[in-house]
Amino acid sequence: MEDALAGAVLGGRLIVIEGRNEDDRRTAEKSLVDQARAGDLLAFERLYRENVRKVYALCLRMSSNAALAEELTQEVFVRAWRKLDTFRGESAFSSWLYPIAVNVALSERRSRRRREARIFSTDDLEGFDRTEGRPAPEAGFDLERAMAALPPGARAVFVLHDVEGRTHEEIAAMLGLASGTSKAQLHRARRLLREALRS
Amino acid sequence: MTCEELRDHLDDWVDGGLPAPQAREAEAHLAVCPSCRRDEDELRQLLAHAAALPRSVAPSRDLWPAIAGRIEREHAWPWRLAWGPAALAAAAALVIALATWAVLRPTTGSVHTVEIPARTGPSPVSGGSTRIDPVLLAAERDYELAANTLLAALQARRNELSPETLAIVEKNLAVIDEALAEVRRALEVDPANPGLSRMLVATHRKKLDALRRVMRLSTAL
Secondary structure (H helix, E strand, O other), rough: OOOEEEEEEEEEEEEEEEEHHHHHHHHHHHHHHHHHOOHHHHHHHHHHHHHHHHHHHHHHHOOOOOHHHHHHHHHHHHHHOOOOHHHHOOOHHHHHHHHHHHHHHHHHHHHHHHHHOOOOOEEEOOOHHHOOOOOHHHHHHHHOHHHHHHHOOHHHHHHHHHHHOOHHHHHHHHHHHOOOHHHHHHHHHHHHHOOOOHH | OOHHHHHHHHHHHHHHOHHHHHHHHHHHHHHOOOHHHHHHHOOOOHHHHHHOOOOOOOOOOHHHHHHHHHHHHHHOOOHHHHHHHHHHHHHHHHHHHHHHHHHHOOOOOOOOOOOOOOOOOOOOOOOOOOOOOOHHHHHHHHHHHHHHHHHHHHHHHHHHHHHHHHHHHHHHHHHHHHHHOOOOHHHHHOOOOOHHHHHHHHHHHHHHHHHHHHHHHHHHO
């Protein structure tokens, strides 16, 4: 579990404080965003360091390619910097980053499909060797690899719904789908993964 | 509920999204159907795997230096913050001033003496050496020519506009020209900066677009 870090400005200097309270965290994030918006790159670096692992995990699962996921993660933070004015502090900064990350990953996928007329490679999953958190309940089933073999649309919905815990409405908004399409893609992903689980 | 219906609703059942009457039917069916219960167990097992996946993964290297480098290149000039929005607002104000005048103008004409500058802004190319790309300078000349043509046409109609409207036009043209001058100064310092070149062209476009709209409005009066 990551520590809830909070930042605040005191006398024009960035002060990092720790706090467990969600309100503290939101206030600190908003303060960091305000500083970053005013051109303070140090404040933005703090936001980057707080969120990079979540963004990278999402990009890695969406792309199934460690090197590409690093490029995507960079792009996400550059775009986030450009769009800081749109952060209102109504949600966590990480939640605000999600649609940006999803769009970056999907845009890259679309342009790469056009370029190469093929979809993702599914064999570059070494990035997951650096995972943090709980181990999978059963070592025999490699869910990351099975997810990488899913069709991209089904994989994106499965990652967002069953790994990241997003609702179909949120996913539909992020991916530009109807909510029913998101449900259908999830159904397809689960069916294919259950087959993989059985084998 | 049949096995087929149960399979159709299994996702909702497991996610807890099945309405109460259907949930009761699903529960009753699962209590007596080992095959469907197996499907349910399998799905719950899959979801347990998914829920156990780490939501944080560290990249193999620190990505910040590359990110900071890109951001710094994009923001290598402080003028962006100072004048970009000001030029945009000024271009909008030009159009709004004329639109307001079009709606509220008096029915009888009167003669005014406020002058619209025949040529606004410092010349980008007049005399002296410059480090700015000649292609960019040529584009600037074209923009200036087009802007001056529109300004001359507007000047010819100045007597039809109120002093207040003319004052707003003049003030906002000055703001746009100041923004252009700032970007030019930045380009002299950093002539290879593509962001500054783009900003210069974009500001010229905004000025031209605003003048065109102003002219369209004033000729419609």
